[in-house]
Amino acid sequence: GKANACAGGGDTELGVDQNGHLYFADLTLANFSTARSDDQGASFTCSNTGVPDTVVDRQWYAFDGDPTNGGSIYLANDEIGPGMPDCPGATIVGNVLVMYRSPVNGTSASAGIEFGPRNPVSGLATCNEAIMGNNEVSPVATTLGQPLTANTYAILPAPVKHVFVIHDNGALNQIWIGRCFPVAFGPAVPNVSDPSGLNCTDIKVSDLGAVRTGANFPSMAIDKAGNLYAVWAQAPGTSSSNITGDTILKFTYSTDQGNTWATPITIDTSASPAGTLHTNVMPWMAAGDDGRIGIAWFGTPGAPSFPSRGPDSCPATCNWSVWYTISTNAHSASPTFTAPVEASEHFIHRGSIQTLIGGQNGDRTLGDFLQLRMGPQGEANISYSDSNNIDEGNAPHAMFVRQNAGDGLLATVSPVNVPGLRPFNSVSDPAGDGRYEANSSVSANMPQLDITGSSVTLATSAPCSAGAPCYQVTMQLNNLSLAPNTAQDPDQDLVWLTQWLIPSSTDPLGGKNFFVYAESFNGGALQCFAGENAENRISGGVALTYPGTTALPAANCKSNLGPNGTITIYVPLTAVNEAGAIDNKLHEVTASTMTMQQQANSVPPVS
Known part of the structure; x- marks a missing residue:
């Protein structure tokens, strides 16, 4: 777990270097709490x-090799204040895009923990920064140095890998790319040294004209051949309250390290299963082999009336999903993209979304944390939020989806074929991960809490019937007992829980998050409950909770102790019913175990 000494905050950033070191940054606004784990998060x-x-x-990480062994970690973020305080037409003023490098002078013990001085990528006292997107290190080293004139550049004595960061300007009508490369820490001598250990230049990618970007970050990627790609959302309008048309995605590329950029094109969404997606925000990009890129984003066929605040004014008829498209010729004269596919399987949010385009007046439940990474088979790995639950306004679920078919980002293993990722009624899980992880402590595996299998089936026999059917929820454990292991975990309440989502076409909150769980307090008799998620406010934040509200009879709550033991819960369908369900499936079924100091329903729900 996270070390207590690390201050909490927001906009958490995680990263892993090529040798498995884990890096963590949390935002306190005053500064960042930065941390490194050399034992996979145990400490x-x-x-x-x-x-x-x-x-x-708003911090982002990028890596070149192993920062603890000759490599570098780059931290890009905004610094509030040093930018120009009065910029014509600007929505955001005073921001400066900066980049830091670690370790300083090769002190590997502090890699990712202490960073050197800033390099103001967007320049001090300028209007060129609103908020930046991700930063990425090119896999291709070049001798491209700092600009000498408008179109000429110094030639470095040895090739280096450049790190790029994409951003928009304060008026939200331009896209820029910062390009940096490592130099020695020292006096400011172009192409040789700098107090920050970096030389940087900022390059304009596109003037957008009478439109607004900022939904919320532009995103970039670099393929294995070193080609750069950029994507962003934009909408026509002269101000955040005067958006006059659809919010669309724009795409461009550079084949010369960002010196020049192709004319941006619009990503065509008309062939999506939902029809044309009229409102599209928060695009994120990943790249693989030469010319192969993928883009994920939140999109909806719905739209507000115009003029309005665009995405921030989207009505309840806007059902948002995560969409994904691929191009295998992304830096050709006429790049083509596949028809968008619904990566999230169903809509994940209803109503408005907060963006800079709309002046940050929408629903911020989803946050702005959608991200895309390429997996080992060239498949898309997407993290996102799903707000379809009773606490829609405060507590979305963190979700993850992995591509299991279709074109991939690595040519030699495309199309993608990842077995075992299609929906079915049971799953297995490797043994050994039933550990207590809290307060900087990680225990050994506790077999009574180590789930090795999970299934859900429809039951029409006792204790249920054809007239009163149940879901039969079964969890298999490594070695089931009801006794707590206080030598490794001080909590006395053991919980075995299975939860699922039911999206609804009529529920104004988007759907329900139901669950069932079995519970034993201090080794006592097993009790089973059903319920719907709730929330608990903790130190200014909100956590999802699962308090049982419907006690199930003993006949519906069974256990089989010992090796490969099972807990079986029969929950009547009437106890977990949602009107307007989009289909007859249980979505995102997830089994988990947990321990608590008190019984799970001892703290009342907060609404």
Whole structure:
């Protein structure tokens, strides 16, 4: 778990280098708490002043090799204040895009924990920064140095890998790319050294004209041949309250390290299963082999009336899903993209979404944390939020989906074929991960909490019937007992829980998050409950909770102790029913175990 010494915050960023070191950054606004784990998160070394600056915002990591062994980690973020305070037409003023490098002068022990001085990528006292997207290191080293004139560049004595960061300007009508490369830490000598250990230049990608971007970050990717790609959302309009048309996705590329960029094109969404997607936000990109890229984003066929605040004014008829498209010729004269596929399987949010385009007036339940990464077979791995539950306004679920078919980003293993990822009624899980992980402590595996299998079937026999059917929920454990293991885990309440989502076409909150669980307190008799998720406010934040509201009779709550033991719960369909369900499936079925100091329903739901 996260070390207590690390200050909490928001906009959490995680990263893993090529040798498996885990890096963590949390935002406190005053600074970043930065940390590194060399044992896969079991323990962290941490600093609450990771950068030598204050009043910082929205951090991203990029890696070159192993920072603990000759490589570097790059931290890009906004610094609030040093930008121009009065920019004509600007929505955001005072921001400066900066980049930091770690370790400083090869001190590997502090890699990812302490960063060197900033390099102001977008320039001090300029209007060129609103908020940046991701930063990425090119896999191709070149000798491209700092600009000498408008179109000429210094030639470095040895090739280096450049790190790029994409951003928009304060008026939200331009896209820029910052390009940096490592130099020695020292006096400011172009192409040789700098106090920040970086030389950077900022390059304009596109003037957007009478439109607004900012939904919320532009995104970039670099393929294995070193070609750069950029994607962003934009909508026509002169201000956040005067958006006059659809929010669309724009795409461009560079084949010369960002020096020049192709004319942007619009990503065509008309062939999606839902028809044309009129409102599209938060695109994220990944790249693989030469010319192969994927883009994921939140999109909906719905749209607000115009003029309005665009995505921030989307009505309840806007059902948002995660969409994904691929191009295998992304830097050709006429790039083509596949028809968008619904990566999230169903809609994941209803209503408006907060964006800079609309002046940050929409629903921020989803946050802005959609991300896409390429997996080992060239498949898309997408993380996102799903707000379809009774606490829609405060507590979305963190979700993950992995591509299992279709074109991939690696030519030699395309089409993607990842077995075992299609929907079915049972799953298995490797043994050994039933550990207590909290308060900087990681226990050994506790077999009574180590789920090795899970299934859900429809039951029409006792204790249920054809007239009163049940879901039969079964969890198989490594070695089931009801006794807590207080030597490894101080909590006395053991819980075995299975939950699922039911999206609804009529529920104004988008659907239900139902669950069932079995519980034993201090080794006592097993009790089973059903219910619907709730929330608990903790230190200014919100956590999802699962308090049982319907006690199930003993006949519906069974256990089979010992090796490969099982817990079986029969929950009547009437106890977990949702009107307007989009289909007859249980979606995102997830089994888990947990321990608590008190019984699960001892804290009342917060609404």
